[in-house]
Amino acid sequence: MNDFALSDEQRDAAFCPKAHLLVVAPPGCGKTEVLAHRAAHQIGLIAENQRVLALTFTKRARSNLEERLRSVVGHARARRQIVVRNLHGFATQVVLAHGRTIGLDMTSLELPKTSTMRKAIQAAGGSGPALYEAERILSEIKRSPLSDEEVLQEIQRRGGGPGVLLAEQVERSRQEANQLHYDDVLRHGQRLLRIPVVARLYQAHFGAVLVDEFQDLSMQQLDLALLSCESRRTFAGDPLQGIYSWAGASPREVEEEVRKTCGDPLRLRESYRSSPKVLESVNSISEQVDPGSSLRSAQPEAWDEGGFSAAVVFQDRVAEAKWLHRLAGAILRQNPNASVGIIARAAWRREDIDEALIGEKAFPVRRWDLAIDDPGTMALIQTAVATLPRGASVEDAREAVLDSLDSADIDSRELVDDAFAILERSGATTARNAVRSIRVSDPKQVIGPGVHLLNAHTGKGQQFDWVFVVGLEEGHLPTKRNNQGDALAEEQRVLLVMLSRARHGLLVTRAHTLEGPHGRYEAQMSRWWSGIRAENMRPEEVEAHLLRNGA
Numbered sequence: 001m002n003d004f005a006l007s008d009e010q011r012d013a014a015f016c017p018k019a020h021l022l023v024v025a026p027p028g029c030g031k032t033e034v035l036a037h038r039a040a041h042q043i044g045l046i047a048e049n050q051r052v053l054a055l056t057f058t059k060r061a062r063s064n065l066e067e068r069l070r071s072v073v074g075h076a077r078a079r080r081q082i083v084v085r086n087l088h089g090f091a092t093q094v095v096l097a098h099g100r101t102i103g104l105d106m107t108s109l110e111l112p113k114t115s116t117m118r119k120a121i122q123a124a125g126g127s128g129p130a131l132y133e134a135e136r137i138l139s140e141i142k143r144s145p146l147s148d149e150e151v152l153q154e155i156q157r158r159g160g161g162p163g164v165l166l167a168e169q170v171e172r173s174r175q176e177a178n179q180l181h182y183d184d185v186l187r188h189g190q191r192l193l194r195i196p197v198v199a200r201l202y203q204a205h206f207g208a209v210l211v212d213e214f215q216d217l218s219m220q221q222l223d224l225a226l227l228s229c230e231s232r233r234t235f236a237g238d239p240l241q242g243i244y245s246w247a248g249a250s251p252r253e254v255e256e257e258v259r260k261t262c263g264d265p266l267r268l269r270e271s272y273r274s275s276p277k278v279l280e281s282v283n284s285i286s287e288q289v290d291p292g293s294s295l296r297s298a299q300p301e302a303w304d305e306g307g308f309s310a311a312v313v314f315q316d317r318v319a320e321a322k323w324l325h326r327l328a329g330a331i332l333r334q335n336p337n338a339s340v341g342i343i344a345r346a347a348w349r350r351e352d353i354d355e356a357l358i359g360e361k362a363f364p365v366r367r368w369d370l371a372i373d374d375p376g377t378m379a380l381i382q383t384a385v386a387t388l389p390r391g392a393s394v395e396d397a398r399e400a401v402l403d404s405l406d407s408a409d410i411d412s413r414e415l416v417d418d419a420f421a422i423l424e425r426s427g428a429t430t431a432r433n434a435v436r437s438i439r440v441s442d443p444k445q446v447i448g449p450g451v452h453l454l455n456a457h458t459g460k461g462q463q464f465d466w467v468f469v470v471g472l473e474e475g476h477l478p479t480k481r482n483n484q485g486d487a488l489a490e491e492q493r494v495l496l497v498m499l500s501r502a503r504h505g506l507l508v509t510r511a512h513t514l515e516g517p518h519g520r521y522e523a524q525m526s527r528w529w530s531g532i533r534a535e536n537m538r539p540e541e542v543e544a545h546l547l548r549n550g551a
Helices: 009-012 031-043 060-074 074-079 089-102 115-124 128-143 150-158 163-177 184-195 196-205 219-228 251-262 275-289 319-335 346-356 375-387 394-404 412-424 432-438 484-498 541-548
Strands: 020-024 051-056 080-088 206-212 233-237 306-313 339-344 365-367 450-455 464-469 502-511 513-516 519-522
Touching: 009 031, 020 031, 020 251, 031 051, 031 060, 031 206, 031 233, 051 060, 051 089, 051 219, 060 074, 060 080, 060 412, 074 080, 089 184, 089 196, 089 219, 089 233, 089 306, 089 412, 115 128, 115 163, 128 150, 128 163, 150 251, 184 196, 184 219, 196 206, 196 219, 206 219, 219 251, 219 394, 233 251, 233 275, 275 306, 275 484, 275 502, 306 319, 306 541, 319 339, 319 346, 319 450, 319 464, 319 502, 339 346, 346 450, 375 394, 375 412, 375 432, 394 412, 394 432, 412 432, 464 484
Parallel strands: 020 233, 051 080, 051 206, 206 233, 306 502, 339 450, 339 464, 365 450, 464 502
Antiparallel strands: 513 519
């Protein structure tokens, strides 16, 4: 998209003359486009020897922004003048560059994966409530810029319960092994950037910083962003999409702090993603969360029949799975390039659907919880294998791919490790044989045609032509654990995130009966079911729409 294609509200945000800017950008309103043009605009305002730092949360979001930046400013200029990192990657880079300043032994320092702490707790004998308590204690303590010694002191102040003792054992083992856990990367990065001489290095290097999805920041992550650059700061996101408090996100506190620097936000209200009928369903929930937050379709005439929405009730999960399988097949027969996202709040609620679809040969099926189904990761592996001798082993290929990655890119390294763990179980004697049978989607397409099976948090930031949101029953959405107070409010935002992934068509489902540990039981419909505005309520109405309009 070139400058002239920006809408008036997008242009106002991208080229706002304020040095510090807060943009509230709901899903589908062009946030990534605005950030890309904002970055291009900032290049002209910073010193010649400075660069723009763009911070995202995930590898996927980073890839999306990098692609748009290359389109807006050109490949060479983007590489030369803009640095795009996810927050853990940026913190890792800081630790690798300056860790000796705070006494870290960099010669043998072992970088983490997201599961490193969980595995360490399990290896220490942790299970059940003590495991989760130890995880919580360590995560909470490490959200402050404490030294290793201070972390141990804080653990000991918590008393002497099983979770505390387990947390102390795991932390001592981690320190002795010179191993970082995921939270340690952020903690040490924050400690380093709070050293004035280190912070000044980054502030001299980065003349502007752009932060994506500000509502997902913890106060620690906000501190990292603020310390990296003082002169020009842009924050973009949507408080109604804040669904990561369990990971330390502090949406209200972060927004209050950002407003101190940026003032009142600019708001985007036109959706370029979703059809009018999808927006009607999305707005019916967003208005419950925040009155006045409705979006309008920027191009209502572009959608056949204004798009599609439906809410369908099934007898049980098996009937639901069979019908959704058939419906997805009908959509993809009419339009093989369509993408269908099937999204559950939790993986257990999608099990029958996964079972019905896995092994499908007529169209691609991708499970987003498997690294081996990530197109970018598998394309990277295939490229590396093609350069190796024919008899190279799977382990040879793994080492070659890891050697090619940026040492600070711990998310990509984890995906590669996870993918090779699956390839190693194939029993193939060579790397070529192991990857030969893997069907790889186009890595340039973040989504790609076919069916995508995922959970609510995994799909945040993505979009699909059709979205099936399954399992609107009490106990699943909201979950039993999150059925009151702030946790319940966040569950409603989770639902909003799921609904807002849809472009043309949106289908929400629930079942009359479910299977539990003690057999079948009658499921209670989600408290939000009746509030979702949907045009169609019967399976045959969905099928009739497909016959009239294709997919």
